[in-house]
Amino acid sequence: MAGTAWFAPTVFAALVVTWHVGRPEMWHDELVTVDVATRSTGQILRLLEKVDAVHGAYYLFMHAWTTLVGAGPAAVRLPSALAMTAATACVALAGQRLFGRTAGVAAGFLFALVPTVTRFGQEARSYALVVLGAALATLLLLRALERPRLGRWAVYTLAVAALGVLNVVSLTLLLGHGAAVLIHWWRQRSRWLLVRFALAAAAGVALALPVVLRGMRQAGRQISWIPDSPPWTVWEQTFGSPQVAAAVTALAGLGLLANLRGRAGVVPRAVTAAVVAALPVPVILVASTGDINYFFSKYLLFLLPAWAVLAGAGIGALRRVPLVAAALVLVAALAVPGQQALRAEFSHSWYTYPQARAFQPLAYSEAARLVAADYQPGDGMVAGGPWWWMHGPGVRYYLPKDVTLRNVFEAQSAADRGELFGADCPEPARCLRDEPRIWVVLAEVTDAPLTGLPRKQSAALTERYDVVRVEHPRRMTVALLQRRP
CATH class of the missing domain: 3.40.50 (Rossmann fold)
Structure with a gap:
């Protein structure tokens, strides 16, 4: 059944992400969310004219949310927890579509075990929704490539628009998507495929363009403070664990190599997963050579679903259930230090983990x-x-x-x-x-x-x-x- 791959990882993710969701101390960014979300709609719109336009959609959503359920720590973090849970389902389904059920299940569990998935699944900011948008957009693209119907491309367009509205940097995912479409086109030689993708992606970007342009004008005020860091340091921070970062990267490499040596029909799928996961990374690095640094761990979280899918393929290549289970248990053990650190009382202000804190938390x-x-x-x-x-x-x-x-x-x-x-x-x-x-x-x-x-x-x-x-x-x-x- 198509739905079997997502169920167990999604239930596991829901338990992991919601466990003690209200426990960590609220920190600066979350307090900004609450402060803005509890303003009137007019006051929020006046703020967005000056700053934080890139968070505008999230603030307006949280304004409605807090009006309904309140602004307590657990309440304001629940949307992020639900988003990461849904993203897990998307990761498992994408892995299943590309590499089979075992790889899909492994991908879902791997994703849920990443410490930053828990960390940002328990934060009252928009990053979990960005991760969901990236996972959903990739899954919708795979569905549209299977059956290129107008309705599927329309839904993909909306997912792209949501990505652009929530996080401009995440639109680099379209580069990987475009490469994936070219790979699919090379096999089928359907000229309408390229046209449909180009129109869908362009329409999605166009819908997000007002927010993107205003956000770019405000970038100097908002993110000019981000320091330059070595790429691998940022990569470790993106996963919230040097061990998990190394393990997922290695498993992704294994997934690519194992499937390149597989059946002819599997090879394009392996290359597709690889370009979606990897292509945005050098592009963001190059874009960060100017005055503003976009290669920042929180801005790279949208890549986690694609890397989990490819790493799931690496575990799936082990084939035997005991070996697959052992690999997942090993990754879970490697994730323990990061999970403990990022669940502590003052963990939310430690966004640079596993490196030293940028500042000490306030009680x-x-x-x-x-x-x-x-x-x-x-x-x-x-x-x-x-x-x-x-x-x-x-x-x-x-x-x-x-x-x-x-x-x-x-x-x-x-x-x-x-x-x-x-x-x-x-x-x-x-x-x-x-x-x-x-x-x-x-x-x-x-x-x-x-x-x-x-x-x-x-x-x-x-x-x-x-x-x-x-x-x-x-x-x-x-x-x-x-x-x-």
Whole structure:
């Protein structure tokens, strides 16, 4: 049966991805998602004019989602978990179509075992949806090549459009798809095949083009910070494990070589899988030689389905069930360190794993517990330091609903100004309303909390308030200020 290859891997993926989905601490990017998704539709659209247009479709989807199910950690991560689960089914079905049932089952399990599949299947960002889009687009292309009906090409067009809307870099997958179509055409010599693919791909890109163009104009602000890293280092980060990266790459090579020596009809399928998996890699590397680096682990996740399919073919080449099972168990064992690291409490801020952290995580929930334990109605709050740490929104996110803190120095909220951050009062002293107490939250550890604020804000607080308590949750400072009589 056509459906048998996908069932077991998909059930396994659902269990793996949803296990403790709400446990890891929310981190900067996820807090941005929640902050934007809980704005009004008009406020979201105003933001997209300035920044984050490439995340616009995801934000609008999450706006509807959070309206229905809420914005708790598990709730906002569930769409990503469902996307990775569905992507597993697509991987298994694509593997079965190309190399048979055993290879399809192996491909599905391999994909679900990759640590970053779990990691980004539990993150409130759009990357899991991009992976699903890539897996689905490839599966739909294979279906269209089998029976090139208009409806199948139309659905493929929509999948391509979704890819472009969610992640511009993932459109390089079309290069592999185009090569696969040429291979299929070489065997059948049907001129209409090339025309249909070209029209479908072009229509998909055209639908995504407004987002792509706006995203390219905003790229300097959004991703100019991405550092250059050695390609293999990025490859390890893409899999979330050096062992799994090496194993999947080796198995993919085995899958290609084993099938190149197989029956005549299998060889084109092996080459098809190889070009879809590999062709985008050098293209992205070349495109990253300019001012902006696109060869970044999170942007390469869309390649995982194709590599899992080819690696599944490598395991499928073992043929005997005990050998296939042993190979999967070995990969599972290799994945354990990565799975453990990327499921830990503060794992979501470790996007550079297995290399050293780019920065230390912040304990927003612990800071919120300190504030909530001694909260009094009328308290205010000041969040000092760079906004991108999201420590102000992070603490507010974890506070109980009955704890409300006015941001005493905020003249205009991020939502009202159509930005990712709010605007501070030019004259802080005038913005104070004689709050009896003010909580100061900093994304640094210091025993002199007022020195972590801008000079005018520090002066206004020093004139009227005393610091009565300073505590240090992980990598943060929470201080309580009391107004003088």
